[in-house]
Amino acid sequence: MVRIAVASGKGGTGKTLVATNLAAVAKNAMLVDLDVEEPNCHLFFTVSGESSEVVYRKVPAIDKDKCTLCGNCAKVCEFGAIVSLPRNIMIFDELCHGCGACSRFCPEDAVEERDHAMGEIIQANAEGLRGLVYGRLRIGEAAASTLIRRVKKRIPSDGLSVIDCPPGTACPAVESVRGSDICVLVTEPTPFGFHDLKLALAVTKKLRVPRVVLLNKVGLPGPDVEAFCDSNDIPIVGRIGHERTIAETYSEGRLLCSSDGHARLFRSVLSRILEEAGRP
């Protein structure tokens, strides 16, 4: 089993471009889209047989007949999701982390937990892949990581899985990369891309996940990312040029690897990644 996480730090550097094309050239790979806020991998494939599962999180509900307004539930809530008023207990679902402290420590057993839909997991057959699975966070929900953890449970325990991660370096990105065998950091050689690559490297270091760099939009003006990678012993697994035609192909929702040249490029990138993942 090999899990390849595709991440970046900066948004828009080409994570989805790389994840979709790598999965497509791999033959029989599972493509996992953990960018649950803005999932896009499915747009690049002909999908069929979709099934979806609604994901719930627990939020408290007060049984008013039992509640004595003692306020203990508000006191034990570390997230400020419960406010105890003289005649009422107010609950803010969006602040609740679902830890269960309120119900566990209610002396009157007056706090029940009800299901609150936070998003869904969609699994489908996709042409050229073993399968596609992705999460879609419900609009207005704050906690992406909770849904990401649930989608990760669908990653098969055998074969190759390619994981498209959300941008940034905060908890959703970290949760997505955690547990991978190797992380491909897609970067562009601009000052923004370089700056955020260094932040993303702090994440892979913290998680102790081996990392490689894929340079996208080569030719854009900016710092010498290659020299930086060389001097820090970070393998560069491939380079994609800054070409308007690539942006145009991507914009139509088409895979780059439908052309022979790009298919060769992504096959070579994939074998370099697998080689690096296999190093002790």
Next chain:
Amino acid sequence: MKEIVVLSGKGGTGKTVLLASFASLARNAVIADCDVDAPNLHLVLAPEVKESGRFSSQKVAVIDGRNCNSCMECVSACRFDALTTIGNGSLKKVAVDTDACEGCGVCMRVCPSKAIRLAEQDNGEWFVSRTRFGPMVHALLAPGGENSGKLVALVRQKAKVIANQSGAEMVLVDGPPGLSCPAISAAAGADLLVLVAEPTASGLSDFRRIADLCAHMKAKSALVVNRWDINPRVTEEIERAASMRGIPRFGRVPYDERVPLSMAAARTVTEEDGCPANVAIVNIWEKVTSYKYM
């Protein structure tokens, strides 16, 4: 005082390019970078830091091994799988996975030997700086930090205080990508959200979702399509999606090779004479300033 936030849903659509230009065009504004986990605005505006402080809102469980008798009450109570056991038999100990711990304190409260406490964890840093376009508030979240929404709120709050003290007319906010806690925190209560979209299959899908978030939050928003000529057909589709939701169009910015050149030189696009993107952004800025704020 009006607060204007540039948001996008999708990353890399040009939020920072646009906001940096707005900062250069505004006469009397306070600038805020609310992309706290991958901030970039400082790379263009070259702020000189005047004041800074630590941000520590995240709490984590800490176990005092001397009092722990390995009863495992905490392990079964934790809903985040943040407590694990190490070792076997009499050497069995409980350890905290600080990445998984959400700081809910349930373990602390169930522990019969009072061996667990919650400790604040350093989670980032904030800065108040001076730039060539006015004061700027920015921050950097620790790698893998939680509560980025709280740090976003702190940056916005500090910017508003400076604006009120200095009599600034505007707070200009560079927002984070995505739709979850930091984006919601950046958007809540703002006077106008400028949504930057790119004309790609992904960009269209992401625009629909951020526009739905705006509707959900009852926020006023406007659309800018960046690099619109990469795909004119999808640009029109995005603009139709905006019109259907009652979101006004503020303009289109063309694909322009001088934009990355200006960023590499740490200049705003508006500091590049006469390039097509500059002209488009100046027109968009006029829409922002003449917008009928509620």
